[in-house]
Amino acid sequence: MSDHYHxxxxxxxxxxxxxxxxxxxxxxxxxxxxxxxxxxxxxHTIEVFVTNYTGGSDEWFVIHPNAEEQWHRxxxxxxxxxxxxxxxxxxxxxxxxxCYQGQGKQINHHLLQTHNMHHGVDFINNSxxxxxxxxxxxxxxxxxxxxxxxxNSEHWGRDGWDVLVVKRKNGERFGIYVHSGASxxxxxxx
Numbered sequence: 001m002s003d004h005y006h007x008x009x010x011x012x013x014x015x016x017x018x019x020x021x022x023x024x025x026x027x028x029x030x031x032x033x034x035x036x037x038x039x040x041x042x043x044h045t046i047e048v049f050v051t052n053y054t055g056g057s058d059e060w061f062v063i064h065p066n067a068e069e070q071w072h073r074x075x076x077x078x079x080x081x082x083x084x085x086x087x088x089x090x091x092x093x094x095x096x097x098x099c100y101q102g103q104g105k106q107i108n109h110h111l112l113q114t115h116n117m118h119h120g121v122d123f124i125n126n127s128x129x130x131x132x133x134x135x136x137x138x139x140x141x142x143x144x145x146x147x148x149x150x151x152n153s154e155h156w157g158r159d160g161w162d163v164l165v166v167k168r169k170n171g172e173r174f175g176i177y178v179h180s181g182a183s184x185x186x187x188x189x190x
Contacts, residue, residue: 025090028097036077036094039068042102047082051136051163054094078136078163080177091165091175116183120157123164125150127188136163139180 040046040063052058054075060082063069071077073094080089083103090098116122123133125148137143139160145167148154156162158180165175166186176184 025088026099026101027092028099033095034072034074035070036073036079036092037068037070037097038063038079038081039097039099040065041099042083044083044102046100048100049080051078051080053077076165076173078165078175078177080161087161087177087179089163089175089177091163091173115181118181119159120155120180121162121164121178122153122155122183123148123166124153124183124185126185129168129188131169131186132167134165138162 036050038048043065045062045064047060048063048069049058049060050056050071050073054073054077056072061069076091076093078089078091079098080087081100086103092098121135123135125131125133128150130147130149132145133148133154134143134145135141135156135158139158139162141156141158146154161177161179163175164178164184165173167173168189172189174186178184
């Protein structure tokens, strides 16, 4: 994996760059630079991992109810929660604090997830803007950025769980944790 694709340049992203709603998470201001923080507000013990594009371990960690954990990171990463076999994820910059509210369906208002009828993950750009997209390489393949024009699509032949990220021309990013068989439609900015 090339860290070149996942680093930001200049000042770190600000909290307001990820102000879109994504359930079952809530975001809080965090002044701990180079850290991603998760607080488990659910009533269950969960397992969590944070991708390691900017360093650290991507091993699963156990977090008990009302406990908090931090990961040292210096850029954008995906944080994934596993509870009772269900998985949800959020893509966020370093300096973010996430509160996990408990088991629920992953909802990202920019990215609509449905199921396709074949192997791999599909991405469809239903917006009026050109976007860059990458799929992590946890289940194989490459994690390079690809440009996708309005009305066009991209397909990745993946066998397991991976992170799909959309980046707009203004630098705004949206990510979703998906399994093979997913079809993701980018609806455009809200």
